[in-house]
Structure formats: structure tokens, C-alpha cells
Amino acid sequence: MSVLLEVRNLEAFYGRTKALHGVSFSMMAGGITTILGANGAGKTTTLRAISRMVRTAGAILFEGQSLEQRATEDVVRLGIAHAPEGRGTFVHLTVEENLTLGAWGRRDRGGRAEDFERVFGYFPVLRARRRQVAGTLSGGEQQMLSVARALMLRPRLLLLDEPSLGLAPMVVREIFRILRTVNRDAGVTILLVEQNAALALDLADHVFLLETGRVVMEGPSEKLKSDDAIRRAYLGY
Amino acid sequence: MDIFIQQVVSGLATGGIYASVALALVMIYQATDVVNFGQGSMAMFATYICWAMLNAGVPYWGAFAATLAIAFVGGVVVERVVIRPVENAPILSVVIVTLGLLVIFTSIAGWIWTYVQKPFPSPFPSKPLKAGNIVLGAHDVGQIGVTLIVLLCIYLFFRFTPLGLAMRAAAHNPVSSRLVGIRVGRMLALGWGLASVFGAVAGMMVAPILTLEPNMMGGVQLYAFAAATLGGFSSPGGAVLGGFIVGVVENLVGTYVSFIGTELKLTVALAMIIAVLLVKPSGLFGTTVVKRV
Secondary structure (H helix, E strand, C coil): CCEEEEEEEEEEEECCEEEEEEEEEEEECCCEEEEEECCCCCHHHHHHHHCCCCEEEEEEEECCEECCCCCHHHHHHCCEEEECCCCCCCCCCEHHHHHHHHCCCCCCCCCHHHHHHHHHHHCHHHHHCCCCEHHHCCHHHHHHHHHHHHHCCCCCEEEEECCCCCCCHHHHHHHHHHHHHHHHHHCCEEEEECCCHHHHHHHCCEEEEEECCEEEEEEEHHHHHCCHHHHHHHHCC | CHHHHHHHHHHHHHHHHHHHHHHHHHHHHHHHCCCCCCHHHHHHHHHHHHHHHHHCCCCHHHHHHHHHHHHHHHHHHHHHHHHHHHCCCCHHHHHHHHHHHHHHHHHHHHHHHCCCCECCCCCCCCCCEEECCEEECHHHHHHHHHHHHHHHHHHHHHHHCHHHHHHHHHHHCHHHHHHCCCCHHHHHHHHHHHHHHHHHHHHHHHHHHHCECCCCHHHHHHHHHHHHHHHCCCCHHHHHHHHHHHHHHHHHHHHHCCCCCCCCHHHHHHHHHHHHHHHCCCCCCCCCCCCCC
């Protein structure tokens, strides 16, 4: 396995406020990594730093290429899809138009029909609603649309920000089941930020624990699941 | 009865003018989420450029095409130089900047070409069309036709091309657009360029009727705002229909309500804007987006 993403000594700033204080980690290609942490620990900021949506210092390397000097649009073109906090739905546009836009940053424009079939296979409800304006979808459907839109890029790295937020447990389980399929069948590496630690630990093979902008613990999820401190703080039993 | 029909027909002719400027306003709103108060004066300026070329002996359609190209580049440049710096500023700042464009283009035109009215040629025959006692100028018909063609182009562009889709996305949701790889800045500049082209078409169609002078579009722009508000800023078709309605209503009110006459006609446009904003703020065909969370 090779390293897909490497982050070294990453700092991030909102105006003068520092949100990350030297975060370092690396991710293997083909895996699922999750970032756990309390509110304000810097989880979303880490994803935003990779997508170049926030000012940073330090190094971010994707397949050995540095991302720091690139614009968001160019990071996308390298094959990094980001399903952002709040889902980022184009509420004025139809489901189909949302998905079409998802493939905008792809270098080769061919095979779009297959991609539609593939994401409709994962999320049949989107096929039924393909002509509907996305703003009228339910929260769960919009989250599925967000993941589906990201998959239209045929990404090599998928950044997911709290896909379970505000959704019914059944919908969340469905989405996580599909994420596992996507990772296994399409070989998409996933970096997941999640507040639902139990779910995230089940899905991920590797875990980072962020606290106030620093990585305080990391390891295989099996190992962290059995850690008493983690269990008490994040799993609540 | 003939007078009534004649007034409706003349109203449609002026309505076509309002519709064409309203289209440019809607175009820029769709593409960049900004209302451009300088649209009319940019159109007037483009018309002057066409006039200068005609004066230098360039044939009409050559000058027409060259003007569209210059208008496109001009629109892009205005976006890059003037609008880009206030892109993330509050909406009020952007509005003030576009008002500034209105003043600047008007004064520069006055400075270069003076405020003396100049005749501007029409590409259509001068012989009026007659049906019974109803008379309609050939230019009016041609101008309405041009407006409808522009409308069709805008509709097809936004509805069926990937670029049109990306432009709508960039206007409504720039953050998400960047996350799918759309170059938002480029889309906004393109939107200004295209709106400037449609504005130039409107200017060159209006000038033969109003004669060319730096304040030519002042009144027209106000009516165009009424038209776009009436039809809905998010709907090109609505804006065109709004233009015709405003033109006809303005004409009928001017004819049949004696105290309004020609002096108070402009007030009709303002009254219509206020009435629409009170009753249906999104306009007749505008969409209010329903969000579920």
C-alpha cells in the first residue's frame, strides 16, 4: 500500500484565529480513515484545508504533489471530491443537474452515462427524483445526493464531512453501508469526519483523534475501540 | 376601437424595447446574482461604438457584429476590474458600484460624443406595415423579432448547455461550485460579457427610435426594471412578457387617463414596480425556492 495523502505540520487560520496547531498524519491508498473529536477540535477545518478553502501553513501532499499553492477548483481536478458540511446542495437545480455538475472537474468527460447508472444503483431514490429540484428533497436524500455528486467525479480521495448529521438512524446506516461498498468496489479512499464515533469506528480502519487543533491519538480503529478513555469519551459506555 | 388597438400595438412596440433591456438585466442576475444598474448605460456606450464605426464607413452588419464582440470584451473587463474587488462585499456595495457604472459610462459618452442627439440607422425597411387602420413600423416588428430571438438563445443556453448550467450553479452557490471544480470567477466574467452583448443588441435596436444620446437608456432602464420585476428576475421569458405588459399598460394609461398624459407616464413604471413587490415579490414567473431541511 502506498501513501495517498500526507499532511505535515498543518496549521490553519480563520482571520487571525488559529484553528489547527501543527496537525500531521498520512493516509494509505484504499483505506477508510476517520477523524474524531469534539466540536471545535478542527475536524472540518482539516478537510477544508485539504480542499484549499482556508488559509494554511505546513505541507499537504497528495500522491507526492503539494496542494498548498492550488485553488480549490484545481484540487478537485486531481481527483479529490469533498462532500462538505451542510451538504452543499445546489438547491435551485434538479437532482440530475446536481450530478452533472459533480462530474465537471473530471479530466475525461466520457462515461458519464455509466456514472449516472452507478450512483443510481447506489441510491435508487435519486433515480426516482432525478427531475426534482434538489431543494425539495428530504435531509437524508440531500445527503445521498451530496455523496452521489462527489462520486460523479470518480474521485480517488473522498472527503466526507459529517454525513450522519441530522438524519434518522436508518438512513445513516444505509449511507454508511453504501460508503463501505464504494470503498471496496470502486477503490475510493475515504477520509471521514464524524460525530457519531461508534459508526465511524465501525466503518474506518484507521482513526485520528483531534483535540483543539492537534492530533492527540491515532491508530487502527480496532485498537482505539478497545481503549478505555476513547470508549468513555466518545462511545459513552 | 381602432384607437385602442393602435395603442396596444404601439405599446407592444415600446414593450419590445423594455423587454430587450430587461433580458440583459435578467441575464446578469442569473449568471452572477447581481442587479446591474449600469446595464442601460453600458448598452448606450456600445451603441455609440457602433455609431462611430458606421460613421467611419463600416457596413451595418459588420459594425453590428464588431460591436457585439467589443461589448463582450467590455463586459468581461468591467467584471474583472470593477466588480471583482467587491465580489465578497455586502450587496449594497455592489449596488453602489453598478450605480457608479451608470454615471461613469454616461459621462464618458457625453465627454467623447457630446450630448447632441444623433440619428441612428435601422437595419429594417422604413416602410410601415399596415393592417386596415392599424399601423406598425417595420423597425418595431424587426426589433420585437430580435428580442424574441435573443430570448430563445438565452433559454437554450441556460437550459441545455453544460456551460449554462455551470453559470447558474456559480451564481447561486459559489462555494459548492468550486468544490465540483467550476472556475467561478471565469463564469461571473462570462456572465457579464454575455449580458453586455445582449444589452448592446438592445441599445442598437432602441437607438433608431429614441435617437442616440448619452441619457438615451435612462427612462428605458427604469421600464426594464419594471418589466423584470413584473416577470420575475429569475425568468427570462417572464421578463420579456413583463416588458410587453409594461409597454402596453404605459401606452393605454397615457391615452385614456387624461391627467397622466405623457408627463406622468414614467410614474406608471414605478407604480408597477411597487405594486408587484407588494403583491408577488418574486414576479409573475419568478421562482421562490422552497427549501426543506
